[in-house]
Amino acid sequence: MADAYHHGDLRRTLLDEAAHVLDVQGVGALSLRDLARRAGVSATAPYHHFKGKADLVTALADDALADLDAALARADAEAAAAGATPGKRLCAIGVAYVLFAVDHPERFRLAFRPEMGSPFDDMADEGLPEDLVGFRQLVRVVREVEPDPDRQAPTAIGAWSTAHGLAALLVDGPLRTLAADRDRVQALVGAVLVAEAPRGPAP
Amino acid sequence: MADAYHHGDLRRTLLDEAAHVLDVQGVGALSLRDLARRAGVSATAPYHHFKGKADLVTALADDALADLDAALARADAEAAAAGATPGKRLCAIGVAYVLFAVDHPERFRLAFRPEMGSPFDDMADEGLPEDLVGFRQLVRVVREVEPDPDRQAPTAIGAWSTAHGLAALLVDGPLRTLAADRDRVQALVGAVLVAEAPRGPAP
DNA sequence: GTACCATCTAAGCACTGTCAAGTTTCACCG
DNA sequence: CGGTGAAACTTGACAGTGCTTAGATGGTAC
Numbered sequence: 001m002a003d004a005y006h007h008g009d010l011r012r013t014l015l016d017e018a019a020h021v022l023d024v025q026g027v028g029a030l031s032l033r034d035l036a037r038r039a040g041v042s043a044t045a046p047y048h049h050f051k052g053k054a055d056l057v058t059a060l061a062d063d064a065l066a067d068l069d070a071a072l073a074r075a076d077a078e079a080a081a082a083g084a085t086p087g088k089r090l091c092a093i094g095v096a097y098v099l100f101a102v103d104h105p106e107r108f109r110l111a112f113r114p115e116m117g118s119p120f121d122d123m124a125d126e127g128l129p130e131d132l133v134g135f136r137q138l139v140r141v142v143r144e145v146e147p148d149p150d151r152q153a154p155t156a157i158g159a160w161s162t163a164h165g166l167a168a169l170l171v172d173g174p175l176r177t178l179a180a181d182r183d184r185v186q187a188l189v190g191a192v193l194v195a196e197a198p199r200g201p202a203p
Numbered sequence: 204m205a206d207a208y209h210h211g212d213l214r215r216t217l218l219d220e221a222a223h224v225l226d227v228q229g230v231g232a233l234s235l236r237d238l239a240r241r242a243g244v245s246a247t248a249p250y251h252h253f254k255g256k257a258d259l260v261t262a263l264a265d266d267a268l269a270d271l272d273a274a275l276a277r278a279d280a281e282a283a284a285a286g287a288t289p290g291k292r293l294c295a296i297g298v299a300y301v302l303f304a305v306d307h308p309e310r311f312r313l314a315f316r317p318e319m320g321s322p323f324d325d326m327a328d329e330g331l332p333e334d335l336v337g338f339r340q341l342v343r344v345v346r347e348v349e350p351d352p353d354r355q356a357p358t359a360i361g362a363w364s365t366a367h368g369l370a371a372l373l374v375d376g377p378l379r380t381l382a383a384d385r386d387r388v389q390a391l392v393g394a395v396l397v398a399e400a401p402r403g404p405a406p
Numbered sequence: 407g408t409a410c411c412a413t414c415t416a417a418g419c420a421c422t423g424t425c426a427a428g429t430t431t432c433a434c435c436g
Numbered sequence: 437c438g439g440t441g442a443a444a445c446t447t448g449a450c451a452g453t454g455c456t457t458a459g460a461t462g463g464t465a466c
Binding site: 112 | 229230231291295315316317318321322325331332354357358360361363364365366367369370371375376377378379391394395398
């Protein structure tokens with residue numbers, strides 16, 4: 001079955017191996033040949049499953065974005081189950097966003113790094129790929145927090161921007177030294193999100 | 204003077220050429236050998252001015268960050284000269300931040316991309332390299348907007364996060380399609396920054 | 407004038423992504 | 437059961453990369 005030829009599911013194996021390399025060594029360490037070696041196949045075997053390196057990396061980025069998305073959806077669902085107000089749910093999503101970035105910096109980076117193709121390349125007119133549950137929930141929650149329809153878009157983009165920016169500054173920017181201390185990160189995220197929260201109906 | 208040997212200022216030439224390649228072809232297209240070729244020197248000449256590729260790219264990232272910083276400082280100075288309130292100045296800095304990212308996406312990306320070394324590697328305890336004028340001005344303006352000392356840090360980080368996040372989403376994220384339309388970007392930035400502005404003393 | 411030293415060159419290694427052509431194996435159809 | 441076509445994989449090769457080691461060059465200070 002896994003007898004050299006007809007490996008079984010080489011595509012999946014390559015992606016899994018790539019995810020592992022990504023997490024422990026970073027994007028720069030990704031090499032098709034190395035991945036092939038790890039999977040026990042020849043150097044050119046991956047070309048039967050991906051158009052090239054860029055294609056593989058894009059698939060990996062898709063997975064990474066899906067992971068982030070799942071984390072957001074989970075956080076919102078938990079908050080909702082606990083009976084949180086829309087404001088608190090928005091906050092929970094933001095915290096989950098930043099914590100995901102801090103916990104999986106390489107995955108987070110890759111999701112938003114289009115140097116060889118990006119998950120956002122195929123976008124609907126609405127501005128979001130269809131299958132991003134967590135983000136759709138964000139938009140929905142914003143709609144509850146912000147009653148004025150004209151201000152919903154800026155509010156949603158603003159909330160996302162703040163969370164994303166904070167995550168980026170913690171992962172790649174000048175706040176990097178803080179990222180090691182998870183408790184401090186959580187406190188900081190809370191403080192920032194509260195300070196920047198939209199002025200919707202009080203919680 | 205520029206007679207093959209003792210090129211004159213190879214280091215500067217290489218960085219300039221690199222900046223050009225960066226702007227028109229992206230980080231991925233940067234290659235030491237190519238840069239050497241463009242400068243008309245042998246493939247290994249750059250190694251007498253940089254420890255390696257990572258070192259050159261880091262220097263380039265430093266330059267990029269300095270450019271961004273200068274843009275911020277300029278924007279704030281102009282706003283201040285026009286007699287803007289602290290709130291408006293903060294907004295002007297934010298707009299300048301996002302517009303810089305949209306106008307020079309590759310430079311912006313590189314400044315916050317530590318794959319081969321980052322401008323933030325040598326950081327003071329305060330959390331910022333000393334020579335970042337624009338950012339120091341940001342902090343100063345925040346101090347005027349937010350009187351409560353305990354909330355100044357979160358407010359400053361929040362403002363920075365929002366601007367940075369919005370910039371990142373416009374450059375690398377799902378808002379990429381908007382980035383082409385500069386007017387729309389400007390409007391969006393205004394709307395978002397107003398929505399997320401700290402609730403300091405009214406303007 | 408000569409010794410020094412920063413600057414540059416030349417040759418070579420190990421590695422990469424990718425292409426072209428050949429080989430193996432499986433699934434299906436008579 | 438035997439054959440056939442296609443998918444999965446291999447071999448071999450090419451151009452390009454970063455980087456190291458060893459040598460050539462030329463301005464500068466004694």
